[in-house]
Amino acid sequence: MRVLETVRELHALADAERxxxxxxALVPTMGALHAGHLALCELARGRADRVWVSIFVNPAxxxxxxxxxxxxxxxxxxxxxxxxxxxxxVFAPPVSEIYxxxxxxxxxxxxxxxxxxxxxxxxxxxxxxxVVLKLFTIVGPDLAYFGQKDAxxxxxxxxxxxxxxxxxxxRVCPTIRESDGLALSSRNQYLNAEERRRAIVLIESLRAARxxxxxxxxxGTVIREMLAERIRKTPGAALDYAAVVSAETLQPLExxxxxxxxxxxxxxxxxxxxxxxxxxxxxxxxxxxxx
Ligand code: PAF
Numbered sequence: 001m002r003v004l005e006t007v008r009e010l011h012a013l014a015d016a017e018r019x020x021x022x023x024x025a026l027v028p029t030m031g032a033l034h035a036g037h038l039a040l041c042e043l044a045r046g047r048a049d050r051v052w053v054s055i056f057v058n059p060a061x062x063x064x065x066x067x068x069x070x071x072x073x074x075x076x077x078x079x080x081x082x083x084x085x086x087x088x089x090v091f092a093p094p095v096s097e098i099y100x101x102x103x104x105x106x107x108x109x110x111x112x113x114x115x116x117x118x119x120x121x122x123x124x125x126x127x128x129x130x131v132v133l134k135l136f137t138i139v140g141p142d143l144a145y146f147g148q149k150d151a152x153x154x155x156x157x158x159x160x161x162x163x164x165x166x167x168x169x170x171r172v173c174p175t176i177r178e179s180d181g182l183a184l185s186s187r188n189q190y191l192n193a194e195e196r197r198r199a200i201v202l203i204e205s206l207r208a209a210r211x212x213x214x215x216x217x218x219x220g221t222v223i224r225e226m227l228a229e230r231i232r233k234t235p236g237a238a239l240d241y242a243a244v245v246s247a248e249t250l251q252p253l254e255x256x257x258x259x260x261x262x263x264x265x266x267x268x269x270x271x272x273x274x275x276x277x278x279x280x281x282x283x284x285x286x287x288x289x290x291x
Protein backbone atom coordinates (compact mmCIF):
# COMPACT_ATOMS: atom_id res chain seq x y z
CA MET A 1 0.00 0.00 0.00
CA ARG A 2 1.36 3.42 -0.97
CA VAL A 3 1.14 6.23 1.58
CA LEU A 4 1.36 9.66 -0.01
CA GLU A 5 1.54 13.07 1.57
CA THR A 6 1.86 15.49 -1.30
CA VAL A 7 -0.52 16.59 -4.02
CA ARG A 8 2.26 16.22 -6.58
CA GLU A 9 2.85 12.53 -5.73
CA LEU A 10 -0.86 11.77 -5.72
CA HIS A 11 -1.39 13.52 -9.02
CA ALA A 12 1.46 11.57 -10.61
CA LEU A 13 0.16 8.23 -9.33
CA ALA A 14 -3.36 9.05 -10.54
CA ASP A 15 -2.01 9.95 -13.99
CA ALA A 16 -0.08 6.67 -14.16
CA GLU A 17 -3.10 4.59 -13.12
CA ARG A 18 -5.34 6.31 -15.62
CA UNK A 19 -2.76 5.89 -18.39
CA UNK A 20 -2.75 2.15 -17.60
CA UNK A 21 -6.55 2.15 -18.00
CA UNK A 22 -7.27 1.48 -14.33
CA UNK A 23 -10.45 2.71 -12.63
CA UNK A 24 -9.87 4.51 -9.35
CA ALA A 25 -12.38 4.63 -6.48
CA LEU A 26 -11.77 7.25 -3.82
CA VAL A 27 -13.04 7.00 -0.24
CA PRO A 28 -12.59 10.45 1.36
CA THR A 29 -12.34 10.29 5.16
CA MET A 30 -11.13 12.26 8.15
CA GLY A 31 -9.53 9.13 9.62
CA ALA A 32 -10.42 7.46 12.93
CA LEU A 33 -11.58 4.71 10.61
CA HIS A 34 -14.31 2.32 11.69
CA ALA A 35 -16.26 -0.51 10.09
CA GLY A 36 -18.41 2.03 8.21
CA HIS A 37 -15.37 3.36 6.34
CA LEU A 38 -14.10 -0.15 5.70
CA ALA A 39 -17.49 -1.12 4.26
CA LEU A 40 -17.12 1.76 1.78
CA CYS A 41 -13.69 0.40 0.78
CA GLU A 42 -15.13 -3.06 0.33
CA LEU A 43 -17.93 -1.79 -1.91
CA ALA A 44 -15.41 0.29 -3.85
CA ARG A 45 -13.22 -2.77 -4.34
CA GLY A 46 -16.04 -4.48 -6.21
CA ARG A 47 -16.28 -1.72 -8.81
CA ALA A 48 -12.78 -0.33 -9.32
CA ASP A 49 -9.24 -1.51 -10.03
CA ARG A 50 -7.75 0.72 -7.36
CA VAL A 51 -9.19 1.78 -4.00
CA TRP A 52 -7.72 4.94 -2.52
CA VAL A 53 -8.50 6.41 0.87
CA SER A 54 -7.81 10.01 1.84
CA ILE A 55 -7.27 10.78 5.52
CA PHE A 56 -7.45 14.48 6.23
CA VAL A 57 -8.97 16.25 9.22
CA ASN A 58 -10.21 19.22 7.25
CA PRO A 59 -9.96 22.44 9.30
CA ALA A 60 -12.22 24.27 6.85
CA UNK A 61 -15.25 22.22 7.89
CA UNK A 62 -14.94 22.81 11.64
CA UNK A 63 -16.73 25.82 13.07
CA UNK A 64 -15.33 25.17 16.55
CA UNK A 65 -11.58 25.22 17.26
CA UNK A 66 -11.89 22.86 20.27
CA UNK A 67 -13.81 20.34 18.18
CA UNK A 68 -11.02 20.44 15.57
CA UNK A 69 -8.27 20.16 18.18
CA UNK A 70 -9.72 17.09 19.89
CA UNK A 71 -10.79 15.27 16.71
CA UNK A 72 -9.08 11.83 16.87
CA UNK A 73 -6.05 11.32 14.60
CA UNK A 74 -4.93 7.69 15.06
CA UNK A 75 -2.93 7.60 11.81
CA UNK A 76 -0.88 4.47 12.54
CA UNK A 77 -3.93 2.32 13.29
CA UNK A 78 -5.83 3.87 10.35
CA UNK A 79 -3.01 2.85 8.02
CA UNK A 80 -2.99 -0.67 9.49
CA UNK A 81 -6.74 -0.93 8.89
CA UNK A 82 -6.40 0.27 5.32
CA UNK A 83 -3.61 -2.22 4.69
CA UNK A 84 -5.71 -5.06 6.12
CA UNK A 85 -8.65 -3.96 3.97
CA UNK A 86 -6.57 -4.18 0.80
CA UNK A 87 -6.55 -0.43 0.13
CA UNK A 88 -4.05 0.41 -2.62
CA UNK A 89 -3.07 3.93 -1.59
CA VAL A 90 -3.68 6.35 1.27
CA PHE A 91 -3.37 10.10 0.86
CA ALA A 92 -2.65 11.67 4.27
CA PRO A 93 -1.47 15.21 3.59
CA PRO A 94 -0.55 17.91 6.09
CA VAL A 95 -2.86 20.94 6.20
CA SER A 96 -0.34 23.09 4.29
CA GLU A 97 -0.55 20.73 1.34
CA ILE A 98 -4.30 21.17 0.95
CA TYR A 99 -4.49 24.81 2.02
CA UNK A 100 -1.16 26.42 1.12
CA UNK A 101 -0.68 29.89 2.59
CA UNK A 102 -2.78 32.38 0.64
CA UNK A 103 -5.55 29.89 -0.33
CA UNK A 104 -8.76 31.86 -0.76
CA UNK A 105 -11.04 29.83 -3.00
CA UNK A 106 -14.03 27.98 -1.58
CA UNK A 107 -16.90 26.00 -3.05
CA UNK A 108 -20.38 26.53 -1.75
CA UNK A 109 -23.69 24.83 -2.47
CA UNK A 110 -26.06 27.47 -1.22
CA UNK A 111 -29.64 26.37 -0.53
CA UNK A 112 -29.12 22.73 0.39
CA UNK A 113 -26.50 23.76 2.96
CA UNK A 114 -28.68 26.32 4.71
CA UNK A 115 -30.66 24.14 7.14
CA UNK A 116 -30.18 21.06 9.33
CA UNK A 117 -26.44 20.64 10.04
CA UNK A 118 -25.76 23.76 7.96
CA UNK A 119 -27.75 25.86 10.43
CA UNK A 120 -25.94 24.62 13.52
CA UNK A 121 -22.49 24.39 11.91
CA UNK A 122 -21.98 27.58 9.86
CA UNK A 123 -19.45 27.12 7.05
CA UNK A 124 -19.29 23.35 7.57
CA UNK A 125 -20.52 22.34 4.13
CA UNK A 126 -18.47 25.02 2.41
CA UNK A 127 -15.42 23.34 3.95
CA UNK A 128 -16.62 19.85 2.98
CA UNK A 129 -17.35 20.86 -0.63
CA UNK A 130 -14.03 22.65 -0.99
CA VAL A 131 -11.91 19.75 0.22
CA VAL A 132 -13.89 17.12 -1.67
CA LEU A 133 -13.71 19.07 -4.92
CA LYS A 134 -9.97 19.51 -4.40
CA LEU A 135 -9.60 15.74 -3.91
CA PHE A 136 -11.65 15.14 -7.04
CA THR A 137 -9.53 17.49 -9.13
CA ILE A 138 -6.26 16.06 -7.79
CA VAL A 139 -7.20 12.39 -8.19
CA GLY A 140 -9.81 12.45 -10.95
CA PRO A 141 -11.47 9.32 -9.50
CA ASP A 142 -14.02 7.35 -11.52
CA LEU A 143 -16.02 6.67 -8.37
CA ALA A 144 -16.25 8.23 -4.92
CA TYR A 145 -17.86 6.63 -1.86
CA PHE A 146 -19.73 8.28 1.01
CA GLY A 147 -21.95 6.99 3.82
CA GLN A 148 -25.66 7.67 4.15
CA LYS A 149 -25.21 8.61 7.81
CA ASP A 150 -24.12 12.02 6.51
CA ALA A 151 -27.15 12.26 4.24
CA UNK A 152 -27.13 16.05 3.91
CA UNK A 153 -23.44 15.93 3.00
CA UNK A 154 -24.11 13.30 0.32
CA UNK A 155 -27.04 15.27 -1.13
CA UNK A 156 -24.95 18.46 -1.23
CA UNK A 157 -21.97 16.72 -2.82
CA UNK A 158 -24.23 15.20 -5.49
CA UNK A 159 -25.51 18.68 -6.26
CA UNK A 160 -21.97 20.08 -6.43
CA UNK A 161 -20.85 17.32 -8.79
CA UNK A 162 -23.92 17.88 -10.93
CA UNK A 163 -23.75 21.68 -10.97
CA UNK A 164 -20.02 21.77 -11.72
CA UNK A 165 -20.02 18.85 -14.19
CA UNK A 166 -17.43 16.94 -12.20
CA UNK A 167 -16.84 13.64 -14.03
CA UNK A 168 -17.14 11.29 -11.05
CA UNK A 169 -19.80 8.78 -10.05
CA UNK A 170 -20.86 9.38 -6.49
CA ARG A 171 -22.00 6.29 -4.56
CA VAL A 172 -23.82 6.61 -1.25
CA CYS A 173 -23.72 3.48 0.90
CA PRO A 174 -25.94 2.29 3.76
CA THR A 175 -25.16 3.35 7.33
CA ILE A 176 -23.31 0.69 9.29
CA ARG A 177 -24.63 0.24 12.83
CA GLU A 178 -23.68 -1.31 16.16
CA SER A 179 -25.81 -4.31 17.19
CA ASP A 180 -28.13 -1.99 19.19
CA GLY A 181 -28.63 0.27 16.16
CA LEU A 182 -26.26 3.16 16.97
CA ALA A 183 -24.77 4.45 13.70
CA LEU A 184 -20.99 4.07 13.61
CA SER A 185 -19.24 7.42 13.92
CA SER A 186 -15.76 8.57 14.85
CA ARG A 187 -17.47 10.75 17.43
CA ASN A 188 -19.01 7.81 19.34
CA GLN A 189 -15.70 7.45 21.18
CA TYR A 190 -16.43 10.75 23.00
CA LEU A 191 -19.36 9.12 24.84
CA ASN A 192 -19.07 7.77 28.38
CA ALA A 193 -20.90 4.55 29.26
CA GLU A 194 -24.12 6.33 30.28
CA GLU A 195 -24.16 8.57 27.20
CA ARG A 196 -23.46 5.56 25.00
CA ARG A 197 -26.52 3.78 26.43
CA ARG A 198 -28.65 6.85 25.82
CA ALA A 199 -27.33 7.39 22.30
CA ILE A 200 -29.67 4.74 20.90
CA VAL A 201 -32.44 7.34 21.23
CA LEU A 202 -31.41 8.57 17.76
CA ILE A 203 -32.18 5.34 15.93
CA GLU A 204 -35.05 4.41 18.24
CA SER A 205 -36.84 7.69 17.58
CA LEU A 206 -36.21 7.37 13.83
CA ARG A 207 -37.50 3.79 13.75
CA ALA A 208 -40.59 4.72 15.75
CA ALA A 209 -41.27 7.56 13.29
CA ARG A 210 -40.72 5.24 10.35
CA UNK A 211 -43.16 2.68 11.80
CA UNK A 212 -45.79 5.39 12.28
CA UNK A 213 -45.40 6.44 8.64
CA UNK A 214 -45.56 2.82 7.46
CA UNK A 215 -48.77 2.50 9.52
CA UNK A 216 -50.28 5.37 7.51
CA UNK A 217 -49.39 8.72 9.13
CA UNK A 218 -48.68 11.33 6.46
CA UNK A 219 -48.62 14.55 8.50
CA GLY A 220 -45.02 15.83 8.60
CA THR A 221 -45.64 17.98 11.68
CA VAL A 222 -46.90 15.00 13.67
CA ILE A 223 -43.82 12.96 12.76
CA ARG A 224 -41.43 15.86 13.46
CA GLU A 225 -42.99 16.40 16.89
CA MET A 226 -42.85 12.69 17.62
CA LEU A 227 -39.11 12.58 16.86
CA ALA A 228 -38.38 15.72 18.87
CA GLU A 229 -40.41 14.68 21.89
CA ARG A 230 -38.74 11.31 22.25
CA ILE A 231 -35.31 12.94 22.17
CA ARG A 232 -36.31 15.74 24.55
CA LYS A 233 -37.49 13.13 27.06
CA THR A 234 -34.09 11.41 27.11
CA PRO A 235 -32.03 12.57 30.10
CA GLY A 236 -28.80 14.27 29.06
CA ALA A 237 -29.80 14.52 25.39
CA ALA A 238 -30.08 18.01 23.89
CA LEU A 239 -32.01 18.18 20.65
CA ASP A 240 -30.24 20.08 17.88
CA TYR A 241 -32.84 19.27 15.24
CA ALA A 242 -35.49 16.75 14.28
CA ALA A 243 -36.33 17.12 10.61
CA VAL A 244 -38.84 15.61 8.22
CA VAL A 245 -37.80 16.93 4.84
CA SER A 246 -37.79 16.19 1.15
CA ALA A 247 -34.61 14.29 0.23
CA GLU A 248 -34.43 16.42 -2.91
CA THR A 249 -34.78 19.93 -1.49
CA LEU A 250 -34.15 19.33 2.24
CA GLN A 251 -37.18 21.53 2.90
CA PRO A 252 -39.77 20.53 5.54
CA LEU A 253 -42.71 18.49 4.31
CA GLU A 254 -46.17 19.11 5.65
CA UNK A 255 -47.62 16.15 3.78
CA UNK A 256 -45.32 13.16 3.34
CA UNK A 257 -44.84 12.11 -0.23
CA UNK A 258 -41.92 11.05 -2.43
CA UNK A 259 -38.46 10.54 -0.99
CA UNK A 260 -38.64 11.61 2.65
CA UNK A 261 -35.61 12.11 4.88
CA UNK A 262 -36.12 11.71 8.62
CA UNK A 263 -33.02 13.23 10.24
CA UNK A 264 -31.95 14.01 13.80
CA UNK A 265 -28.98 15.70 15.45
CA UNK A 266 -28.50 15.35 19.19
CA UNK A 267 -25.89 16.52 21.66
CA UNK A 268 -24.96 13.95 24.30
CA UNK A 269 -22.23 15.17 26.60
CA UNK A 270 -19.26 16.18 24.44
CA UNK A 271 -20.58 14.53 21.28
CA UNK A 272 -22.92 15.82 18.60
CA UNK A 273 -24.42 12.78 16.88
CA UNK A 274 -26.50 12.60 13.72
CA UNK A 275 -28.56 9.85 12.12
CA UNK A 276 -31.30 9.47 9.54
CA UNK A 277 -33.62 7.11 7.71
CA UNK A 278 -34.92 7.53 4.20
CA UNK A 279 -38.39 6.50 3.11
CA UNK A 280 -40.16 6.31 -0.22
CA UNK A 281 -43.69 7.40 0.55
CA UNK A 282 -46.91 7.39 -1.46
CA UNK A 283 -50.55 7.55 -0.40
CA UNK A 284 -50.73 3.76 -0.40
CA UNK A 285 -47.33 2.72 0.96
CA UNK A 286 -44.09 3.68 2.65
CA UNK A 287 -40.83 1.77 2.69
CA UNK A 288 -37.22 2.38 3.56
CA UNK A 289 -35.02 3.32 0.68
CA UNK A 290 -31.53 4.65 0.04
CA UNK A 291 -29.96 7.77 -1.46
O1 PAF B 1 -17.55 12.69 5.94
C1 PAF B 1 -16.38 13.04 6.20
O2 PAF B 1 -15.63 12.30 6.85
C2 PAF B 1 -15.86 14.38 5.70
O3 PAF B 1 -16.85 15.34 5.75
C3 PAF B 1 -15.23 14.31 4.30
C4 PAF B 1 -16.25 13.91 3.25
C5 PAF B 1 -14.09 13.30 4.31
C6 PAF B 1 -14.67 15.67 3.92
O4 PAF B 1 -13.69 16.09 4.80
